[in-house]
Amino acid sequence: MLSKRSFFLGAVGALxxxxxxxxxxxxxxxxxxxxxxTQVPRHFNGAVQSGIxxxxxxxxxxxxxxxxxxxxxxxxxxxxxxxxAKDGLSVTLHLVKNAVFHDGQPVTSxxxxxSILTIKANHPFQTMLAAVDKVETPDPYTVVIKLSxxxxxxxxxxxxxxxxxxxxxxxxDGKDIKSNPANLKPIGSGPFxxxxxxxxxxxxxxxxxxxxxxxxxxxxxxxxxxxxxPNAMIVSAERGDINIVPFVAGxxxxxxxxxxxxxxxxxxxxxxxxxxxxxxxxxxxxxxxxARVRQAIAYxxxxxxxxxxxxxxxxxxxxxxxxxxxxxAEKNVETYKYDVAKANKLLDEAGxxxxxxxxxxxxxxxxIPGADEQQRNIAEYLRSQLKKVGLKLEVRAASDFPTxxxxxxxxxxxxxxxxxxxxxxxxxxxxxTYLTSNIRKxxxxxxxxQYSNPKVDELLAKAATETVPEKRKALYSEFQKIVVADxxxxxxxxxxxxxxxxxxxxxxxxxxxxxxxxxxxxxxxTPPKQ
Amino acid sequence: xNLVFHIMGKLVNAAALLLAVxxxxxxxxxxxxxxxxxxxxxxxxxxxxxxxxALRAKYGLDHxxxxxxxxxxxxxxxxxxxxSYYFNQPVLGLILQRLPATLYLAFSSLIAAVVVGTMLGVxxxxxxxxxxxxxxxxxxxxGYAAPVFWTGLLLLLLFGSAWPILPVSGMxxxxxxxxxxxxxxxxxxxxxxxSLTLALVFIAQYSRLARVNMIDVxxxxxxxxxxxxxxxxxxxxxxxxLRNMLIPTVTVVGLQFGNLFAGAVLVxxxxxxxxxxxxxxxxILRRDYPTLMAVLFFSAVIVIAANIITxxxxxxxxxxIRAGAR
Numbered sequence: 001m002l003s004k005r006s007f008f009l010g011a012v013g014a015l016x017x018x019x020x021x022x023x024x025x026x027x028x029x030x031x032x033x034x035x036x037x038t039q040v041p042r043h044f045n046g047a048v049q050s051g052i053x054x055x056x057x058x059x060x061x062x063x064x065x066x067x068x069x070x071x072x073x074x075x076x077x078x079x080x081x082x083x084x085a086k087d088g089l090s091v092t093l094h095l096v097k098n099a100v101f102h103d104g105q106p107v108t109s110x111x112x113x114x115s116i117l118t119i120k121a122n123h124p125f126q127t128m129l130a131a132v133d134k135v136e137t138p139d140p141y142t143v144v145i146k147l148s149x150x151x152x153x154x155x156x157x158x159x160x161x162x163x164x165x166x167x168x169x170x171x172x173d174g175k176d177i178k179s180n181p182a183n184l185k186p187i188g189s190g191p192f193x194x195x196x197x198x199x200x201x202x203x204x205x206x207x208x209x210x211x212x213x214x215x216x217x218x219x220x221x222x223x224x225x226x227x228x229x230p231n232a233m234i235v236s237a238e239r240g241d242i243n244i245v246p247f248v249a250g251x252x253x254x255x256x257x258x259x260x261x262x263x264x265x266x267x268x269x270x271x272x273x274x275x276x277x278x279x280x281x282x283x284x285x286x287x288x289x290x291a292r293v294r295q296a297i298a299y300x301x302x303x304x305x306x307x308x309x310x311x312x313x314x315x316x317x318x319x320x321x322x323x324x325x326x327x328x329a330e331k332n333v334e335t336y337k338y339d340v341a342k343a344n345k346l347l348d349e350a351g352x353x354x355x356x357x358x359x360x361x362x363x364x365x366x367x368i369p370g371a372d373e374q375q376r377n378i379a380e381y382l383r384s385q386l387k388k389v390g391l392k393l394e395v396r397a398a399s400d401f402p403t404x405x406x407x408x409x410x411x412x413x414x415x416x417x418x419x420x421x422x423x424x425x426x427x428x429x430x431x432x433t434y435l436t437s438n439i440r441k442x443x444x445x446x447x448x449x450q451y452s453n454p455k456v457d458e459l460l461a462k463a464a465t466e467t468v469p470e471k472r473k474a475l476y477s478e479f480q481k482i483v484v485a486d487x488x489x490x491x492x493x494x495x496x497x498x499x500x501x502x503x504x505x506x507x508x509x510x511x512x513x514x515x516x517x518x519x520x521x522x523x524x525x526t527p528p529k530q
Numbered sequence: 531x532n533l534v535f536h537i538m539g540k541l542v543n544a545a546a547l548l549l550a551v552x553x554x555x556x557x558x559x560x561x562x563x564x565x566x567x568x569x570x571x572x573x574x575x576x577x578x579x580x581x582x583x584a585l586r587a588k589y590g591l592d593h594x595x596x597x598x599x600x601x602x603x604x605x606x607x608x609x610x611x612x613x614s615y616y617f618n619q620p621v622l623g624l625i626l627q628r629l630p631a632t633l634y635l636a637f638s639s640l641i642a643a644v645v646v647g648t649m650l651g652v653x654x655x656x657x658x659x660x661x662x663x664x665x666x667x668x669x670x671x672x673g674y675a676a677p678v679f680w681t682g683l684l685l686l687l688l689f690g691s692a693w694p695i696l697p698v699s700g701m702x703x704x705x706x707x708x709x710x711x712x713x714x715x716x717x718x719x720x721x722x723x724x725s726l727t728l729a730l731v732f733i734a735q736y737s738r739l740a741r742v743n744m745i746d747v748x749x750x751x752x753x754x755x756x757x758x759x760x761x762x763x764x765x766x767x768x769x770x771x772l773r774n775m776l777i778p779t780v781t782v783v784g785l786q787f788g789n790l791f792a793g794a795v796l797v798x799x800x801x802x803x804x805x806x807x808x809x810x811x812x813x814i815l816r817r818d819y820p821t822l823m824a825v826l827f828f829s830a831v832i833v834i835a836a837n838i839i840t841x842x843x844x845x846x847x848x849x850x851i852r853a854g855a856r
Binding site: 032034040042043049050051124126178179183184198199200201202204223225226227228229231232233235236238239241400401402403405406407409440442443444445 | 562563564565566568569571572573578579581582613616617618619624627628683686687690691694697698699700701704705798799800801802804807808809811812814815816817
């Protein structure tokens with residue numbers, strides 16, 4: 001029964017694929033796409049809320065000054081052109097003149113200025129716009145952003161995922177913007193407008209007829225179904241009930257989706273997020289305060305084995321603090337290739353002598369619950385692996401995320417598995433892990449390793465304001481070499497995020513922001529069979 | 531009149547119990563490790579101490595636990611269940627949106643479980659050592675022993691993937707919404723798998739219960755008398771035995787309500803049923819105290835109400851209990 005069915009589907013698929021070039025011209029607009037998501041959005045206003053759940057709809061609803069292609073190049077969006085002053089202390093945006101909000105009001109420089117200041121004051125990523133002093137609006141279509149110091153990360157911060165342009169006439173009412181009811185009935189100027197939200201069930205985005213880019217969006221409707229169980233999500237995608245499954249991280253789920261004849265599975269579209277999975281050390285706790293011990297652990301863990309075997313080859317290795325997909329990533333760093341002898345030697349040098357049972361030291365390892373393949377399995381593997389060099393690990397399970405976060409943010413740990421995102425520019429997502437000034441008890445994803453190196457602080461400060469790309473790259477290169485050598489963190493892999501798409505879809509979002517960018521180019525080359 | 535007094539007494543007890551539930555929930559939830567402000571600050575990727583302090587002040591978390599508890603009780607008394615940290619909405623609205631779906635799922639499963647379970651029990655009681663009876667026993671034990679989310683996943687793979695005849699998630703088709711009678715049919719189709727999953731656990735219990743009680747009742751003197759009078763067996767069973775046999779079932783329905791609710795939460799997660807299950811899950815992970823406390827409170831209200839209703843029904847179907855109350 002099953003095999004007959006799949007044969008039939010396969011045959012139909014092949015026929016459709018053969019006819020696809022002809023059909024693609026016939027069917028380039030209209031239709032509905034169903035996205036499945038496990039992430040329930042708090043609300044739809046990405047100006048005051050980070051994260052995938054909000055960014056996915058927010059980038060459809062709100063337009064932003066710029067957007068990015070697959071090669072990290074900024075492209076015009078609400079700003080048709082822009083220039084940075086020679087001294088790097090101001091950026092001028094020239095807005096398109098035909099953009100309107102979903103309620104018909106024009107998008108002007110006042111809206112952009114209001115949005116930038118709102119984001120600066122409210123967005124979780126405080127470093128993103130910290131350099132913005134004021135925003136001037138010499139005319140309705142010109143915006144001048146004045147900076148306290150050069151801020152090369154600013155252009156990336158103008159991406160849809162980070163800088164939605166809000167309507168000033170709606171939000172400038174003196175109410176707390178984070179709890180403004182308009183966040184649940186958002187009005188933006190993006191390609192789609194929110195028409196319905198059934199809390200915890202689904203939301204519907206419909207084509208905005210007056211979108212300022214002619215001929216876009218191509219789809220009529222996007223329905224995002226909130227599916228709580230990953231298994232139900234996979235089955236729904238195999239059945240064709242769902243056309244896009246974003247952010248699949250489970251390696252078994254990925255393998256299963258790759259086998260589905262009706263789906264295309266890709267790992268493109270996560271370069272800007274830069275999700276890294278790593279082992280972090282508490283550098284203030286003995287014996288991990290000795291870099292040699294941390295390096296020894298890195299040599300004793302076998303990254304190749306983890307990536308190839310534990311993750312079934314679905315994940316790519318990472319060797320440094322900047323994700324491999326970034327143009328700023330430095331490949332030429334110490335990679336801590338598996339070497340038990342070297343690990344033992346380093347531990348001897350650090351004065352950790354084995355006792356009668358061959359145990360040099362005992363320590364704990366924590367992990368974030370809920371992502372077993374990336375976290376718990378590696379923690380368990382490290383326990384057996386480090387035993388070989390005389391380090392006894394006790395795996396400490398946490399019942400849920402807040403329990404783990406409480407321990408790690410309060411520096412009550414020896415080692416922990418962790419997953420941290422780059423968010424495009426190092427200033428936004430990398431610096432926080434290494435700056436001495438960001439050792440802040442009680443805050444997770446700050447510098448909870450308590451790593452402190454004045455040279456690193458200096459390099460990060462310089463790189464944050466360096467406007468010449470080559471010089472900036474060189475500064476980050478040095479930073480990466482130092483940090484990897486100091487080993488406050490042992491880098492393991494990139495979280496193997498994949499997106500699955502129905503085969504008939506074209507214009508897939510493969511830019512650096514992937515599905516967290518406007519889906520205005522997405523269309524059905526071959527419409528699904530109803 | 532007695533019944534009215536009895537109900538009044540029950541209501542007073544219920545109010546006291548609910549107050550205890552409120553206090554206990556508050557304490558348990560606040561005793562759990564982890565802190566909502568940390569979760570929110572974590573998303574900020576390096577918030578400053580000022581921001582953390584401001585968040586604490588905003589949600590009243592900077593007061594002592596006793597102060598927070600008193601404020602909470604005062605607010606609840608005036609019908610204010612607080613503001614969700616995570617969903618940025620008043621909690622009451624969130625719950626009222628989700629409650630109907632959970633009740634719908636719980637009641638449909640309950641009815642299915644009682645009707646099917648009782649029928650199976652009655653049938654197998656007639657020949658306690660027959661093949662059918664043993665089959666029902668094995669199946670009910672399996673249904674009872676299997677964890678509800680596992681049964682759910684199994685059904686999901688069976689009817690969603692291997693033999694894809696039923697929808698596996700949500701409450702209705704949202705891409706191509708139906709109206710009128712077609713909508714009702716659509717929702718019923720979506721209801722089948724979650725409801726079946728939940729019912730399977732309880733069918734087991736009701737069929738065991740019905741079987742044992744039926745065997746018991748069938749050996750009673752009045753049944754022998756009825757049979758001796760030449761009354762047909764079907765009449766004996768339906769008219770004479772069933773009513774007496776059902777009393778323990780009614781009691782169990784009342785007692786089971788809490789379990790049913792807990793099961794519904796798990797089933798909702800597997801099948802993305804838009805009830806309170808997901809809400810509980812999300813609020814636990816975010817330490818969204820107000821939402822969590824309100825969900826638990828409303829669940830307690832429902833369970834207590836179910837118990838009171840059971841008590842009343844019990845009195846109505848069994849005159850002996852009414853007599854005893856006098």
